[in-house]
Amino acid sequence: MKYIVLLALIVACESYNILVLLPYPGKSHHMVFEPLLDELTTRGHNLTVVSFFPSTKVNKNRRDVSLVEFARLNVEIVDLQTCDCTPNFLLKFIHHVQTVHSFTKASVELCEKLINSQVFEEFVKAEGNYDVILVEHFNSDCMLGLVHNYGLPSVGLMSCTLMPWTPSWIGGDDNPATFPSMMQPFTEDMTFMEMVENFIDIMFNKYWHSYYVGIKERSMLEARLGRTLPSLNEVAGNTSVVLVNTYHALNGVRVLPPSVIEVGGIHLHNRSIKPLPSDIEEWVIESRHGAILFSFGSLIKGSTMPRKQLEAILKVFARLPQRIVWKWEGDTIKNLPDNIMIKRWLPQFDILNHPNCVAFITHGGLLSLTEAVALGVPALIIPVLGDQPGNAAYAKRAGIAEVLPFSEINEYNLYAAMVKVLSPEMSARARSFSELWWDRPLSPMDTAIYYIEKTAKYGRLNMTSHARLLNKPQLLLFYNMEFIVLFVCFLSISLAIYRCCCKTKRVKVKQN
Template sequence: MFLSRVFLFTLIWIQTGAYNILCLLPYPGKSHYMVFEPLLQELESRGHNLTVVSFFPKQNQSNRRDVDLRSLASLNIEIVDLRDFDYSVFGLEKYFEHIPLITGLAKSNLHLCKRILDSEMFEEFIAAKGDYDVILVEHFNSDCMLGIIHNYGLPSVGLMSTSMLPWTPRRVGASDNPAHIPEMMMPFTSEMSFFERIQNTICHYFYIWWYEIAIRWEEQRILEKKLGKRLPKLENIAKNTSVVLINTYHVWNGVRSVPPSLLEVGGLHLHNKILQPLHPDLEKWVSEAKDGFIILSFGSLIRGSTLPEKRLRTILKVFARLPQRVVWKWEGNFIDVPDNVLILKWLPQYDLLRHKNCVAFITHAGLLSLTEAVSAGVPMLAVPILGDQYGNAAHAQRVGIACVLRLQNLDEVTLEDSLKKVLTSEMRERAKLVSKQWQDRPISPMENAIYHIERTVRYKGQDMSTHARWLSTWELELLDVLVFIVGTLVIAFLVVRNAFNSFHRKEKQC
């Protein structure tokens, strides 16, 4: 088997050649990098030469060089305090709480952009040194690295660890109609009520114009000052991206009309994922759970041990009444828990989800966690906290594999009722069915991603986006055509009316 894989990779390398690839991953979020790292490893294994600029460097290998950005910012690991999100203002917080978070994060990345551009380790990329064939760059809430793409004059491939951001569709000429396309920060699916469409529309256009004015204009200024030359608009550089690899798949993330340049590769981070044996004590604990076990984890960004005292007491009371056992990721000091609860500072989440005794997953609805649960066929209780987690949870609920419970509404009754629904045989069977549909694809996410990266190099770029990306809002919404038609009708009406009046005046004179 090993020799056959070596032969296959050798054959691929002979056919395609080894490409020089520059990877710009300037965001210090671990969950983001976890999506990209398997892709980088696969490119390495196929003989391509990589230069990776990131906050998560690996040991340099024969065909990979890492540029370490860790000295420029702290890593975004377990930094979110749940107490900051446990409040309610007449129930309105779910409509507005994402605004300070998203705008604050983008502003933070704006400052990080300047630090990276001014850093000593980034000087070679400012000077466009190195002989590269293609640039892989993260598309998130900063376009700072797009100026580097233009600096090299190379084709690029976008990487997205999240679902689509408000400004993503216009870059590839896809529809972004808020009447049926929910914003990633909103707890909606494509089936929205009138009031929800109002909220979604306001949110959509607010973020598009705010991002353009507050972030992109400033990044344009910073880049032009640093590079010492005028650049095309960053938005236009983004529109020349050959392919955008996005970490979703329509089976549970929802169906959207997109051009071939927007490639869904949800599950990319699970490529060649090998189940690891659990620690003997943990294996014993979960294997002896007669009614199965539940996992509780809030991921790598949120510090789960910052649960407000009121919510913590509620959860412990409900857990004590469950026949199932619970494995709980708790990063702080150990606390007194019921006999059926085991707390650990770190969980082998993927391995636990794949365990035959796992019956449910209580999660913050991060995209990676939900993807792993969907892959394993495990039903979920989603407690979204921030960012795209609201939209992720809504889509999981829509396809029948999750119940959603907001932290502000978490009490004994709602938690117990939600867990009862998640633990039903119907939801467990539904989760298994969706898992099969999710995995049943004509080509694996990794093969799809690699093919389009290599194809981009072979043809020195790809043009697979629609021309709609180059149209202004005025043209795209046919407002210019509408004005022309209305103007023509008005002029025609005035001409006919004047002619009619003139005819009547002549008749009277006769």
């Protein structure tokens, strides 16, 4: 009966033609979007999906355009031997500048490859009868040029927290005193020096992205399209809705226009729990004190860990009564304690859902952290790069995780952190927080679908702030203040002249 009802709903709903542009070769990003794409086709919409991860399923409502040939997939590419482990802000910032330059340079080069390829010919010519465009907002603005080329309403997709430049695109508040950068280990409650660090981080990233990425990609797009384009920031500001993979209960409160819609946990929609492989199931269920999952996700190659940190971790694990399941991509570890199982690949969500899983050691990637929160599993977060420090800070503030910087891993610090994570108090807080996190008026998926269909139905939605059209001097009332300053100067000069005249007059009176 339920299938008949579902079929009736699909037939009843209006079907839209949707173009999806996902130009980033990161697997974790695509894992957020794929359930949304599946749900859109299930509800009867027709999709053309341009991505590095074409679907292997046969679906008459979906056409995939593969970008696999244009770039290496970002899977297990981060080497922990070369990560920035210094606590010094200046050295960290220099390393950050180098990383950002390398990252953005690769993005600009990829943009040039894509827009000049035969694969993109139809999109450059604006072919296809589409109602709305879904486009990823991340480190490249390249696809925004194609959005403008079609002249269609668009919906932004973000698999991570807000980038430093996103609020200014849509007229949101990006005050560094209250808006912590995703790349800093801060929440809104910052000390003065943390605010200074945050200010430097946000200003650098905003202007680097605007001038290095925005201007270069705009120039390439204009050459390819044969016409002048507006600023890509302006195109981004015309986005009807931005769907962000966050939820304020975990990721903090932001002062933003209604165009920013939080859909944190959308990748868990209708996620089925699969039985664990027999060897892992046996290992986990037979552990009398529970099991701990240890994984650094899909981007970081955990087996590149420096010997200093590796030895500390092995010593601590040997002291714990729990069994550990560890995602390790290399060869067998020498002198591996008896309570550790290593696997090149792990069904992370299924292990976290196991009733005998008592803790999660993670890098703090948003997908991994979201899964731990959704399933009520306390975590030890060892942030390495990107948004992981910020994610970790908010999880710690919620009382559901401990944070240990990679540079501070030693036997004492790691053991002390694990004792806290494994405590009954933190376990209870994690379960309680999970209930709060799930308790929403609509599911993340239903929320996302609603706004996509609304944009397709009505065209561009006026949900962003007018502040996006003003520059900083205008936002700070400098044009109005100019009159005030001139008026104050005039009064001051007039008063000074008056006093001077009065003084001169008094002197003459005395002389007489």
